[in-house]
Amino acid sequence: METPANPAPTSRPGVAAVVYNPIKVDLEELREVVTTQAGAAGWAETLWFATSPEDPGQEAARSAIDNGADLIITAGGDGTVRAVAEAVRGTGTRMALLPSGTGNLLARNLKLTLNDITHSVEVAFSGVDREIDLGVIDIERPDGTTSTHVFVVMAGMGLDAKMIENTDDDLKAKAGWIAYVKAIVLSLRDPNKLHVRLQLDGGTEKRATVHTLILGNCGSLPGNILLLPDAKVDDGLFDLMLMRPSGLMGWISVWFKVAWINRILRGSAADASIGKLSSDRSLRYETGTRLAAHLSRPEKIELDGDGFGEATAFNAWMEPGALTVRVPAH
Template sequence: MIRESFTAVVNPAAGSGAAAKTMIDLAKVLRETGARVQVTYSRGLSHATELAAAAASSGDAVLAVGGDGIVGAVAAGVLGTEAELGVIPAGRGNDLARAISLPRDDVSEFAAALRESASRPVDVALAGDRVVIGSVCTGLDAAANDAANRWRLPRKPIAYQIAAAGVLARWKPLTYTLTVDGITEELRGNTVVVANCPWYGGALKVAPAAILHDGLLDLVTIGDLNRRRLVPVLNGMKHGTHVTMPGITSRQIREVRIETDRPTPFYADGERLPAGPVTVRVQPGALHLIGA
């Protein structure tokens, strides 16, 4: 199969403006191979969804250009259609792109892969009405994401880890009420993550067992560990070894409702969600992802 027509939905602010240049270079090479390419620029997440939906209805493959937030927004636009989604990583975290086998270092090889690589049906998560392709989190990690967005930190993955170190100094655990596939339990802890993809927070392998196409989500919790014990957990996330440490649990689920005993941010694909509680559920095989 050779794809002939693409519409790119670009977040012009992603990567401090690098996303637009990335797509300009890629579009040039795609056109040189004979493909038709339309490049559009989003004014926000809801606009990105609208642009993606319009492209999907025209039969184009739809490219999400930017960070993980715009990938989720574009996924919402192609959900329920036969349109294929391609991911062009050009943001700060780019965590979903790590789960996709496309050669991104050479623009000519990348263009060829976008035209020729097979796509596969993959799952998404729904957090309320938000389509999530990577993960939902609340607790220490969400507070760090909040800080990374507010502080003047480098627009690189390390920003999340710098923010986590700053937040940790003042952090206090939460009491969570989790209703997991209909069964309610209580957890005193630091973080709850619902993952569709192994990575989050800029290359942290929070859910090493997560698979995009297994029809399940991975629920990872970090219990009531003190700061001294949290530091090796955060370091272990770089390689996914934290899930073997005391106080960490990881299991596969289909749905979870998350409530907290105090107001705290909830994040999905690096974007803030409305205040909790939030219910996250899997929608299996919901979209066709190029290179998955």
């Protein structure tokens, strides 16, 4: 849902805060653009909060909210966006995205401009509000403790999480998504699979053995790869992907479905037959609102492209319309 975005209650000018990753942005340029656009839109003086290795964005965003911010402009990568979303959950504070990372996954799925700071900031102050869904996940650790987090794009285990763990951060900073090629090769050499018990929407618990498990709020990745073809950010559902290719032909089948069926045929005259092809033993799709999973041993887990340690179980659900993001007014 998109609604016109009033700056703030009419009794005072709107207050915006910028939560930025100092490694990802040109702060001097960003300050100049934000000051110009905020003044033109009639907003008050902007607040500024930097992230740090100790705080990827949650505390910075909470400080912004405590200081009266109506809108938080998030300038950083996917990790910064996820952290700020975690902090604004349940507060009613709006977010705007200034894509500054490698993946920029939420911005891509919302079809926002990726490489134009002026346009992104203009949208922040003069765009409209769009309500999107937010994924929430309780992660149980090997020591029995539990932590709660959010994801705006995807949560994953298996090959997906191992790829994140094997990615060279220095190479990622220099070469972008090329850094994931090496990580994928290393991860494919790992013979271990996930042995998991799954309960979808409170139904019957089922056992599964898979290479990869992904829960997605949206499904588009860089390179025009549509990993979850039916995922929508505002349908109140997550899309579940279970990947279990067997041997070389199994991997070729998965590649064909992701790279050809999901990317090329969707929306074409052949679209009506895709549902029959997209789910089989090697690649299965389902949708739901809540998923409980119990692993046979601790496994790596990732949220929105960042590793989140090991999990022995998790409980994930969707909160429909829980996050308000600024998008262009059309």
